[in-house]
Each structure stands twice: as structure tokens, then as C-alpha cells.
Amino acid sequence: MKKFGRILAGGLAALTGAALLAGCGSSQATTSTDKASASGSATTAAASSGKQVSLSFGIWDENQRDAMQQMVDAYEKENPNVSITIQLTPYKGGEYWTKLEASASGGTAPDVFWINVLHMDSYQQGGILADLTDDIKSSDISTSFPETLVNNFVRGGKNYAVPKDFDTNALWYNKDLFDQAGVAYPTDDMSYDDLVNLCKELKDKLPDGVYPFACPVDFQTWYYQTIYANGGYIISQDGKSTGYDDPKTQEGIQCWIDLINDGYSPSAQTLSETGADAMFEGQQIAMNFAGSYMVPEYAENDTIKDKINCVEIPTFNGKNDNTINGLGFAVYSKSKNLAEAKKFAIWLGSQEAQDIQGKTGVVISARNDAQKDFAAANSQYNLAAYTNHVDDAYPLPVCVNAAELYDAESKWITKAYTGEMSLADACKSLKEEADPLLK
């Protein structure tokens, strides 16, 4: 009896140990994979063709899961020997990248995955991205996409990703607030000065606590547009120094600080806490800039969805100004099914795939002939404002230490927005901190 007790206890100890190890092993693999759909299609594929290939597809946006699944389904139908599993890891808090970096170092990254411009350089230099130059050359991709977007993923003359979608910006306004104030709506052909005049006109006519506009510390949707339109720059042509000390760069930032100082926008403190989008959706501001990725959220907000519309970003210095940023489909260089993974990635840039994505209305498909799908999906708004001047739009500046550069930038520029120091001083300190990041 005593012996039995010991054996039982020993067995239990071994079991606990195994459970501990197993628990750790499985936590990696179970992040929201579409097991059901994958196994479903696997059976049909095995029945119809010879060599069975399974691919994994890494994405981060829950809102786009449906669109991606539709694309996967269409591809699996045409290629019965391929089954594709979507792996969704949230972007928030860097989770997607942390997991991707760990799995890429361990040789288990998804075969095809989303990548953005911000992470492009470090991933390319890390040898994670497969060279897609020949595959893209033998497809229609280089002629069917905006050049800027294709070039976003070119390093050293080689292509490393197929453009997926892009986002640009537009000026949104709340018609109710304009009607109450008795002021005419904004139009597509405004300039920055017209915007300022509109703010001036609105200011005293809006209800208490409601601001005409919002100027958060936001590079992509606010000040990069005006910096570039003004002839300023963030990173020099040779990629060795930053342009924060250039007066033209500073003018492109100062124009937004002025609006805060004139009382047309809530303070930077307030906006850093509550966010311009939240305030626009809460009808606390009459006009707001918003990226195209915000459209699904605006369109689903019952409070404002019937009261709002958008127009093009006002011109600055006589130029159309907009920033363009986009995602791409990249292929993992150590994929076990590299050829199949590349084939799938190239197909994701086809008209068929890009139309499926565009028709969901969640993002603007990058492919020229599928861009219009976005406006068509939400025809109640003037969404052409997002796509009218894509050719003139400025891509985001990139470098290996992009994440650090953007953090340093927002840290110092925030000090100028809050009035803690002058913009010139903030930019001087910023340049001192940012220049070494480019080396």
C-alpha cells in the first residue's frame, strides 16, 4: 500500500512536470488560428490533387479577417492542393511584431504575412523577407499599382513585398454643427488659409466646449503633409541626417500649433488623452483630419454616421498635400514552401484578390483598378477625396530605426505643441537625438 502511494505520487509529479512544459509549448500555437476552415479545405484538396501544401498567413487586423478569409477561400478554390490558415495576432502593444520576430528567429514565421513601411528596413536587413523581384517582374504588379506603393517595398533594387492597400487622409466635418452655426460646409478645393478662415468663422458660433478643428501631435495625418508641401523634409536624400532644423520643415509644423494657440483646437494635452477621433465622434469638434482606415469606424458610429461627410485635405503652399502609407504582403525567406508562398503572395496582388479586398470597404485596395471599390462600398460619403490625388501623395520617411525616430519626434514636438518650449528649440534637441539614429 505504501509503495503504491509512492508510485502514485511519483506519477503525479511527472504529470505535473509534463503539463507545465506542454502548457508553455501550446501557448504559442493557439493564437486565434482558423483551424476549422483550414481542415475543411484540406480534405477537399487532398481528394482532388496530388501534393498537399499548407501555408500560414499572418495578419493583425480583426476588421480585415473577413476580407482575408474571402481571399483565402477564392485562392483555395483555384488551387485545390493548397490550404491556408490565417494567424491573427493583434497589432496593439507591438504584439504582432514581437511574435513575428520570435517566430522568424526560430524558423516558424507565417509563410506569407503583412508588413508595413515602418518595419520594412529592419526586416529586410534581418534577412526575414524573401526576394520577390523575379516573381513581380513576371506578373502585372509593377504596371498596375501606384509606383510609390511598389517602391515602398523595394530595397537595393529588389522587391520584398506585394502592395496590399494604402491609406491617405481627408478632412471630415459634422454637418449638424455647421448647420447650427450657419456656416457653409468645407469644399474639395480649399487651401490651408480657407481652413483657418473657416475655423475663425465657426469659433464663436459653435456651442460651448465645441472646437472648430483638432491638431493632435500626429505626423502622418497632420504635419508631414504640410512639411512636404512646404518643401521641408524629415530625412535627407542621402539618408544621413534629419531635416528638423530646416525652417520649411518647422513652418509645416508651426501652422498647426498656431491653430491651437488661436483657440481653434483643443490643447495637445487634451488631445493626447482623448484623441481627435474620439472627440469628433463625440461631436466635440466640428472638423477633423482622418485616415481612410477610420472610415469603417465613423460609418458604424450611430451618433455621427448620418451627420458627417468628407472633402479633400486643404492645399498648403499651393500644393495638394496628403501622406500615403501602405501595407504589403511579404513572404518569409525560410518558408518550407517558398515557391507556393510566393505564388500566393503574387496572387494577392491580382485584380481578383484586390477586388475582393476592396469590396469589403474596410481598406483602399492598392491596385489601380480596385481603388474605386472603397468609395463604392460607402457611397454615402465623398470618399473619392481619399483617392483623387494619390499620385501627388508623400510616402512616409523610413529608416532602420524608424520606431525610435518616430518616438523621439513625437516626444520633442509635443513639447512645442504644449508650449513648454519653442518649436525651434524642440527641433534643435530633436535633431541632436534623431541624427545618430540614422547611422
Place this chain on the structure above:
Amino acid sequence: MHLLLSGSPVREGCIMKKAKRKVSARQKRDWGFAYLYIAPLVIGLLIFYIWPFIQNIWFSFNDVNKFNMTTFVGLENYRKLFQDQDVLKAFGNTLKYVVITVPVGLILSIILAALLNTKIRGKSIYRTLYFLPAITMSAAVAMVWKWMFNEQMGVLNSALKVLGLPTHNWLTDSGTALYVIMLVGLWMSIGYNMVILLAGMQGISPSYYEAAAIDGGGAFAQFFHITVPLLSPTIFFVVITSVISGFQVFDVVYMMIGTTNPAFDDTQTVVSLFYREAFSYGHKGYAAAISILIFAVIMLVTLIQFIGQKKWVNYDD
């Protein structure tokens, strides 16, 4: 050897026992099972704590990029560490956090424990309520407090407005943001410390209090002359663990302060700096060096406390 032999009688006794010890087959078997029983924990510790810790020390002498490609750089990371203004600033913020939250938290949790150690109605309900924050997910706690302190729609500013008092941007003013974080940290940790102190108080024999009462000692005299000295080992434990967790504060800061927050610089702690370097910027070697520095500082502070405790901690029963 000389030192050992000249030690206390207890120590000599130990050595003698050791020399005499003979291991029987039965004892050996017992040991084998004992090791088997502790194996799950030990293996877990080795794999998930000790091995990464050793790796971390190695990383701190290397340049490690996002994809774990390492190049040996010697002391370069440490050289950079001692010139980095951000590190200095983060240690300053963390120190401020520790110096304020540890004493305040200790005093509040002793008071609460003493109150809940008396005969009042609904004692267990209060104990549960005070302990709840300790078992609530810190990310959720931080989100709720973030909303309460929100400048635009927070309950605090709304209350101030109703009372006709001026409102404030609590979380974006570098003068107040760190204090809000301290408040949330205190709110989460007091209940836990209270339960430990309460257990310590209940271990004090009632006869001391009876004797004191006979000698005419009032409630305050009893508290300071009986409760506090006899509780000192528990207090010491609470201080040690609070200082360590104070140096490691991260989750609340991370959840409540975004990168565009004007108070960002004045609220970053050493662990948030470590996190940013390792996971946002992919400088894992440098981040490893930061974590070694945090480890060294915590170890030093704890060591000083262990030396200092001889002066005030009372282990007599």
C-alpha cells in the same frame, strides 16, 4: 575552517552532526522521491528563470537585434547605459515612486489591518473588498482609473465641476501624472499587504494585550509597544516585497501613459524603458544591460535592508 570551528555552539553542533552522518539505502530512496516531488518546480525554475537569466547576462555584452542575431560588443552596452539621460530620468522616476509608495502603502495597510483586526461587524466583507484590487487584472484596473482621471469625461473632473472647483489634466500634466500612477499602484497593493499584516497580527498572543491592559496601557500604547514590535518581521517582509515590486512597476505606466502624452518623460520607469528598448526598438542587448542594472540596484537595496533589519526587526517570541 578556523572561522567555522570558532563559531557558536550551534554551528559546531551542526558540523559534528555532518561528520557522523551515514546515509542508509532507505534514506537515499527517500531523497530520490523528495527530488522527484520538487522536480516540476525546479525544472520550471531552471528553464524559465535561471537559464533566461544566464542568457540575459550574456546578451548584455552583445548587440542583439530583433531577430536574435548577436555580435559581441564587450562593455559597450554598459558604457552607453551610464551616459544615457533616459536611464537617469527613468531611475529618478522609479526612485520617487518607491520612496513615496512604500512608506505610504505600509502605513495605510497597517492601519487597515489594525482596524480589521478589531471586533467590528461585517469584517470578512471588508477584508474581501480590500483584497479585491490585488486579484484584479492590472491592465483592467489601469484602464478604469485612466477613464476616471480623464480630463474631458472623467468622473473626478465632473465631480470637481459640480462642486465648482477647478478641473485639471491629471494624466497629461507632468506635475501630477506620476502621482496618479502612484495612487493606482497603492490602491492595487494595499489589500495584499493588509492581508499579510493581518495574519501577522493574529499571530500575536492576546496575553500581551491583556497584560498591557492590566498595566493601564491604552489602545495607542498597545499598538506602538506591542503590535508594531511583534509585527516587525511581517513589516520587514512587506517592505522588502513592496520595494522590489516598486522598482518593477510597469503595467500601470504602460497602460495609462501613451507616447504622445506630454508627461511621458516624467512617468517612464526603468522597466518601461527596458520594455521600450527591447520590444519597440529591438535593442535586446542594450535592454538586457538595463535589466541587469535594475537587478543590481534591487539587490543592493535589499542587501542594505537585510543589514539594517538587525537594528529594528524583533524575532523574539
